[in-house]
Structure formats: structure tokens, C-alpha cells
Amino acid sequence: MKLTITGTSGFTGQNLIHYLVDYDIYKQSIRYVPNQEIYLDNTESIIHLAGKAHDLKNVSQPQDYYEANFELTKQLYDAFLKSDARKFIYISSVKAVADSVNDVLTEEIKPAPQTHYGKSKLMAEEYIKSQPLPEGKSYYILRPCMIHGPGNKGNLNLLYKFVSKGIPYPLAAFENRRSFLNIENFCFVVKELLVQDIPSGVYNLADDESLSTNELVSLIASCLDLKPQLWTIPKGLIKGIAQLSDVLKLPLNLERLNKLTENYVVSNAKIKKALKKEFPVSAKQGLQKTILSFKE
Template sequence: MKTTITGASGFVGQNLSRYLEENGVEVDRLSLRNPAWELAETDAVIHLAGKAHDTKNTSEESEYFKINTDLTNKLFDGFLKSNAKDFIYFSSVKAAADTVDGILDETCKSDPQTAYGKSKLQAEEHLLKQNLPEGKRLFIIRPCMIHGPGNKGNLNLLYKVVEKGIPWPLAAFENKRSFLSIDNLNFLIEKMLISELPSGIYNFADDNPVSTNRLVTLIAEASGKKPKLYKISVKSVMSMAKLGDKLKLPLNSERLKKLTESYVVSNQKIKTALKIENLPLSAEEGLIKTIKSFKSKR
């Protein structure tokens, strides 16, 4: 089997490419940065390339639609004209909702509030409206926060805070969040490629959510430190975050939301379709693996 992957130089792309090759899949890395790109002969297209959500809010909204929507549509047009069987589009749970009340599954009505989420949803809607020839499949993947060894982002930021012995001041926020380890992502994609899975939208997440307070504890334990969980009043913390918005400080409203909101994503649809009871790694096992990778780089 031959698979074409866009965005192969990114964190997910590098890991997924290596995993598939180790499991006997030939991988063609297609860069869409080259205006003259062409879709070569392949069995499946995995579209990872895109503009990620900018938590500093410095990006022009048009950039999201140019890259996440227009470029995706162009690539899909090439797929429809090709002999490839599968098109896997990596969208995002943010195409469905920026905040979640309860558990997010594939039946929830989409209502994104950011340009990032809206651009992802517009691409989804365009792809779903196209006439899919017989023998072809379209998978729209909505992953939640992806992490793994080599990953940068909020997990790494949180690790630095805890590893330095700085008390976690947000313990007053009670939440649960879904995560997705790169190992579980790789496992699911490989299973999809060799399965008879029908076209559709599928959420990707680890089996169980984890609270931020529990995550802080895991980081502390992996670092050989005692967890320091301080419960500063929610009102005071939110005031500090608003000040961070104005002064461009590390703690701003967007980052506070990411660190403290509840965002639980159901993965039951994909597991049921693939006849999987549990993913290879539990949420905590995956997080510990990522956390230990931060420590090993010191």
C-alpha cells in the first residue's frame, strides 16, 4: 500500500509517516508549499497540512481559510480525479465546538467561534457536498489535543512550570479534558486504512479524560517532585488573565481557557466501527510517556 501524506514535516506527520513505514506502508511526502505540487499515484491521501490555531491571535483570519479551506478543497479535487481510494482529512474538534457542555460526539451540531474552527468546518462541508465516486472513501478526522515525545505546546509549558517547583495556581478550576496520544492516533489511522470502515466523520481521543490537576500531579511525580496545587480564587485568576491579554503576558484568557476548561470528547464511534474495545495506551500512560520525554531532553 502507498500513502501520500501532506504536512509530513510536522509533529504528527513525522510520527505517522515513520509508524506507517515501520508497518509496511510506503509513504510519499507531498509538500503543498510548492505551488507546482501534483498528486502522484497513490492508494490513500492523508491531509495533515494546515494552519494551526494561533493562541496569540496575531494571524489574519483570511490565512486560515486560504490554507485550511481553499488548499484542502484543491487537494480533494485532485483526489477525486485520481485512482486513490481513501482521503483522510485531519480537521479538528474545534470545527465542532470551542466549548463543550457534557461530552462531544459526532452528532453534536457544529458551531465554531474562531476563524480556525470555521475554516476547518468550511472545508469539511465542501468535501461532504462533493459526489464521491464508487470505491472511494472520505474520512474526516476530528482529533482533540495531540501530544507525544517531541511535542511542544501547552503540555510543555505546564511541564516547565511544575518541574521548576512553581506552585500550580489554578487548582480551584475543576475540569476534565480529553487528550490524544500520538501512539493512539497512529494506531487508529493504520486500522482505518486496512479496514472496511465506511466514510464519515470520526472523533479521535484517548479513552478517558484527565483533569488538569491530575495532569499537574502526573508531571510532578514523573519529575520526582511533590505536587503543589494552590487554590487561588477563580475570580482573581480570571482578572489576571485579562491583564495578560492587554500586556501580552504568558497567561492570557485564551491560554487560561485551554488549561482550565472542560472539553470531553467521545471516541466511541471510531472504536465501535473498528471493533476496538480499548486503545493501546490509556490517557495517563500516554501523558506519562510525553512528560518523560520532556525530562530526558534536559
């Protein structure tokens, strides 16, 4: 099977290429150019990873998101519809639905994204769903939550540095639960979609279990053979410090504070029912692999 994959230079793309090593893969380097024609020759499936990720520093222009995440996806999907390819896998995001979750995020929840990132991803989703699908073709819109794995830097790495240096975790007062997605589980789902006959549609991606940040701190400490240090500092004081982060050049700004303490539990029931298979890695096993990779 020949695959065309966009966005192969990033963390997710690099891992996916390694996971699909037995396939004939064409790495398509692509960016949005107005009125460009994209040709997909001699390929059976397209996996579209390319796009603009959420900007934690908020320095990107809104148009950057709509061009990279919506306009480019529209051009590529149009090319797919005209081609002989059978399957189109679009990597969207849970942020196309909601920036915060009170209960559990399922595919039935009406999307209401608040950021340009989320809105642009949703626009791409809606375009794909709105187009007549020729017989023999399928599309899969995947909405992963936070993907992690060895080699991935981000908030997990920031938390790891806190714990590894013996610095007490000062956010224990925040009660939360959130879902994660191990990169191996992500790659597993993509491969299964390539080989199985699964109905077209939207699918959330997350590990089976959700964890609180306090549990995550304890897990990091156990990987380092340390005793977890959890400080319960009043929430109001922590939020005030985070608001001053840009002035004081502190690593904990409001964006990172929200990432560390938000409730964001994502259901994977729909995709597991469709695949009729269990994920290969549990949430804690996957997180342990990622955490231990930070020691290298």
C-alpha cells in the same frame, strides 16, 4: 501500498511517517495557489495533514485560515476524486465543532465554531461531505482533540515547567475535565483506516479517559517524584491577572488560561466501534510518556 501525505514536516506528520515506515510514502509539499491543478499519480490513499494551525498569539489574518484549511483541501479533494486513489483521510479538529464543551462532544452535535480556524476546518469538512463519492472510494474526516507525545511542545510543556521548578499550581479552584490524544493512538487509527474497510464519515479522536488539570499536575509531579502543590486562588483574581498578561508580559494569558481550565471531553465511541479494536495506549500511559520526554 503507496501513500501520499501532506504536512509531513510537523510533529504529527513526522510521527505518522515513522509509524507507517513499512509503507511507500510520497511526502507532498503543498500550499494553496489559486487555480492550481494537483495531480495524484500512482497512489492508493491520501492523508491530508497540511493546513494552518490555531494561532495562540492571534496575529494571523482570517484569509490565511480559509486558504490553507479550506481552499487547499478543496483542491486536493477534487484531485482525489479524479484520481485512482481509494481513500482520503482529512485531519480536521474538534474545534470545527465547538470551542467549549459543556457535556461530552460527540459526532451528532451540530457544529458551531467561533474562530476562523474552526470555521475554515468546518468548511473543508462540509465540502468533502457534499461531493458525490464514486464507487470504490472512501473519505474519513478525523477530528482529533489535543495531540501530544514526546517531542511535542505546548501547554503540557508549560505546565511541566511550572511543576518541575516547584512552583505551586495556582488554578486548582477551576473544576474541569478534558480529553487528550496520544500521538501513538492517532497513528494507530490512521493505519487501521488504511487497512480496514470502514464506512466513510466523520470520527472524533480522543484517548479513552479524560483528566482534570489538577489530576494532570499530580501526574506530572509523580513523574518527577515530587509532591503536587495545588493552590486554590479565587477564580476572579486569576482571570484579572490573565487579562493583564499582554501588558505585564506574563506567560498566562486568557487563551492559555482557557486551555488549562476548560471542560473539553470528547467521545471516541464511534471510531472504536468502527475499528472494533482498543486503543494501544491509555490516557495516563500516553501522558506519562510525554511528560517523561520533557526531562530529556
